[in-house]
Amino acid sequence: DGGITQSPKYLFRKEGQNVTLSCEQNLNHDAMYWYRQDPGQGLRLIYYSQIVNDFQKGDIAEGYSVSREKKESFPLTVTSAQKNPTAFYLCASRQDRGVGNEQFFGPGTRLTVL
Amino acid sequence: GQQVMQIPQYQHVQEGEDFTTYCNSSTTLSNIQWYKQRPGGHPVFLIQLVKSGEVKKQKRLTFQFGEAKKNSSLHITATQTTDVGTYFCAGEGTNAGKSTFGDGTTLTVKP
Numbered sequence: 001d002g003g004i005t006q007s008p009k010y011l012f013r014k015e016g017q018n019v020t021l022s023c024e025q026n027l028n029h030d031a032m033y034w035y036r037q038d039p040g041q042g043l044r045l046i047y048y049s050q051i052v053n054d055f056q057k058g059d060i061a062e063g064y065s066v067s068r069e070k071k072e073s074f075p076l077t078v079t080s081a082q083k084n085p086t087a088f089y090l091c092a093s094r095q096d097r098g099v100g101n102e103q104f105f106g107p108g109t110r111l112t113v114l
Numbered sequence: 115g116q117q118v119m120q121i122p123q124y125q126h127v128q129e130g131e132d133f134t135t136y137c138n139s140s141t142t143l144s145n146i147q148w149y150k151q152r153p154g155g156h157p158v159f160l161i162q163l164v165k166s167g168e169v170k171k172q173k174r175l176t177f178q179f180g181e182a183k184k185n186s187s188l189h190i191t192a193t194q195t196t197d198v199g200t201y202f203c204a205g206e207g208t209n210a211g212k213s214t215f216g217d218g219t220t221l222t223v224k225p
Contacts, residue, residue, distance in 0.1 A: 031211065042120070042202060042217035043157070050211050058212065059115070090156055102147060102159035103204075103213070 003027065004106035006091050011111045013085075021076045021109045023091035032074040033092040033103065036060060043090060049074055078111065085113045116141050118205045120216030128224050133190040135219035137203035145206050146179060146186045147213065152199045160188075160201075193223050 004025045013019045025032065031050045035043040045058030049068040063082025068074055074093075078085045088110050092103040117140040127133055137146065145164045149157035161170055163179035163186060170177045176189045186205075190197055200220045204213040 033212070035215075040123075040217075040220075043204075043215040045212060045214075048212050056212075059214075092157075102162060103149075103157075105156040105158070108156050 004091060004093055004104055006089075006106035006109050008109060009107065011109055013111070013113050015113055016080045018080060019078050019085075019111065021078065021089055021091075021111070023074045023076065023106060025072055025074075025093045025104075025106075027093060027095070027104060028071070029093035029095050029104070030071070031094050031096070032068070033094075034058075034064075034066065034074070034076045035090045035092065037088040037090060037108075046076065046089075085111060087111060116205065116207050116214045118203060118214045118216045120203055120219055122219055123217065124220050124222075126222045126224065127193050129195060130192050133193050133197070133221055135188050135201050135203075135221075137186045137188075137205070137216050139184045139205045139207075139214075141184070141207055143183050143205040144208055146183075147204045147206070148177060148186075148188055149202045149204060150199050151202065151218070155199075157202060190221075193221070195223050195225055197221060198223050 007022045033048045034046040044060050046064050047066040049055035065077045090108045091106040094101045094103045119138045147162045148160040151157045167181045168179040174191045178187045200218040202218045203216045206213045
């Protein structure tokens with residue numbers, strides 16, 4: 001069954017703790033993306049990777065870090081430097097790192113920092 | 115950087131009425147995509163427009179891409195309760211590899 005998985009669905013952390021969100025895809029897609037969604041707002045790009053061992057900052061990268069050691073995995077770490085980390089985090093992938101092609105989204109992780 | 119504006123932010127309609135959402139980019143786009151996100155869910159791809167002036171239809175949904183490739187619209191004819199959700203446009207510029215999403219239009223349909 002092909003797709004993108006994100007775990008966990010809900011995550012609670014204390015302020016000041018780093019937390020890593022998982023994203024795995026078995027679609028053999030080259031490109032992967034991390035977005036943040038706040039209530040009533042659109043998707044803002046955090047980081048993206050077009051190929052293994054390479055990634056670029058998106059529009060709101062401060063306080064976040066990523067790695068792309070394997071094609072199928074693109075974990076996101078929310079560090080203590082992120083001022084307002086509570087949000088809905090969505091991971092996506094697409095087939096071609098060039099122009100075009102639809103993005104496939106995972107089910108998302110809702111992070112709450114207490 | 116590239117900005118994508120989407121209006122309106124919210125739209126409440128009676129079932130059977132039509133609905134339109136508009137998307138405007140600050141820069142010329144290579145393509146634009148539309149996604150639908152149901153409440154509590156994740157965005158799901160609807161369609162991609164590439165050509166200037168392109169019009170595509172999916173049953174009751176009509177998508178248009180402007181002649182200048184800077185604006186787009188999604189029109190739903192005779193809305194149904196199953197159309198409820200947030201509709202996003204996502205524009206891709208010449209910098210291949212990433213898209214900029216609009217803030218979305220949230221549609222509610224009263225039976």
